[in-house]
Amino acid sequence: xxxxxxxxxxxxxxxxxxEKLLESNFSDITYQVADxxxxxxxxxxxxxxxxxxxxxxxxLFIWSRVIYKGAAQKNFSLMLRALNSVLLLIIWxxxxxxxxxxxxxxxxxxxxxxxxxxxxxxxxxxxxFVLYQTGSxxxxxxxVRMYRSVFITVLLVYSVLYLFATSMVTIVDSENYAQPGxxxxxxxxxxxxxxxxxxxxxxxxxxxxxxxxTILVMITITGFTGVGITLLFHSLQRNRKNxxxxxxxxxxxxIIPLASFSCCSLPLFYPLxxxxxxxxxxxxxxxxxxxxxxxLFNLIQITILSFxxxxxxxxxxxxxxxxx
Numbered sequence: 001x002x003x004x005x006x007x008x009x010x011x012x013x014x015x016x017x018x019e020k021l022l023e024s025n026f027s028d029i030t031y032q033v034a035d036x037x038x039x040x041x042x043x044x045x046x047x048x049x050x051x052x053x054x055x056x057x058x059x060l061f062i063w064s065r066v067i068y069k070g071a072a073q074k075n076f077s078l079m080l081r082a083l084n085s086v087l088l089l090i091i092w093x094x095x096x097x098x099x100x101x102x103x104x105x106x107x108x109x110x111x112x113x114x115x116x117x118x119x120x121x122x123x124x125x126x127x128x129f130v131l132y133q134t135g136s137x138x139x140x141x142x143x144v145r146m147y148r149s150v151f152i153t154v155l156l157v158y159s160v161l162y163l164f165a166t167s168m169v170t171i172v173d174s175e176n177y178a179q180p181g182x183x184x185x186x187x188x189x190x191x192x193x194x195x196x197x198x199x200x201x202x203x204x205x206x207x208x209x210x211x212x213x214t215i216l217v218m219i220t221i222t223g224f225t226g227v228g229i230t231l232l233f234h235s236l237q238r239n240r241k242n243x244x245x246x247x248x249x250x251x252x253x254x255i256i257p258l259a260s261f262s263c264c265s266l267p268l269f270y271p272l273x274x275x276x277x278x279x280x281x282x283x284x285x286x287x288x289x290x291x292x293x294x295x296l297f298n299l300i301q302i303t304i305l306s307f308x309x310x311x312x313x314x315x316x317x318x319x320x321x322x323x324x
Contacts, residue, residue: 048296055299059089062310081129085309088122089302095191096298115192119213122302123220126309133313134227141234151230158222168218169208187211188293190301220305228312235315 063086070079095111095118102108131138141147163169180202187196187209194211201207291297 052296052299055296055303059299059303059306062306066310077132078129081125081132085122085125085129085306088118088125089306092118092122092191092302093295093298096293096295099293100295112192115190119191119216123216123305126220126305127223130224130227130309130313134231134315137231138227141230147230147234150233151226154226154229155222158225159218162218162222163208166214166218168210168214169206172205172207189213190217190298217301217305221308224305224308224312228308228315231312231315 063082066082067079067086070076070082095115098111099108142151180200182197182199185196185198186193188194189211190213192213194213196209196211198209199207
């Protein structure tokens, strides 16, 4: 009996010790996971801060150069249009910051109302800035069928790329992804709640979510791209023998599509982030880059919109003679 009693006590002790070891190992794993998540949060926070500083500095620098150029040339119309654009884009960012700092307050609801006007006026100001410099040139170019075709082609191609790159339209894996047909809802971004059309085509496995706000931004980006490439195409046609002009034109022609593409292709960077920093950190950083309510995403939007407007508006490649 003593022998069996000793065996039972040894067994109970072993089980108890095993439970303690298991609990200890589980605690260590929990702490490791917590530490890893904390490190990821810290990395994402500093990435957010650094990118905001870089983008904010870039935004102020490119517009300050335009304003200085207008003042130096005594081109006050250009300077005023640039100032108007900068002011409205700063108001855009101010509304986002207010929404982040004091959500669900009467002031927050006011910013949602102002957001409709802020987005529309900001995009109109950018268009006025671009057309002030390129309007007369485009008027002559669009009299020629070839240049009209170039503009329309670029507009259509970039619109399709934008829709899929931003996941406004996606191809889903299952035909049961959503109810077939069209549904009208509301979604946030940019700046406020916008009426949104959602549709699903089971046969094509195509799902789309198109809001008025995102469509307005898309029209602006693809429109600037179309205008810029049309002007650059004409420049190449006229200056084939001028190596310096061709080189400059080719450089600008690469900058415009890259800028417009980077504005709409943030989701496509996720696999690269996974490769470089791992899936956990990649998810956090991608979430920052794709958050319509966040300061970083909106700063990316207004900086690239500004860069496109300034680049396209600065193309002065057509003489005052009529285009043949």
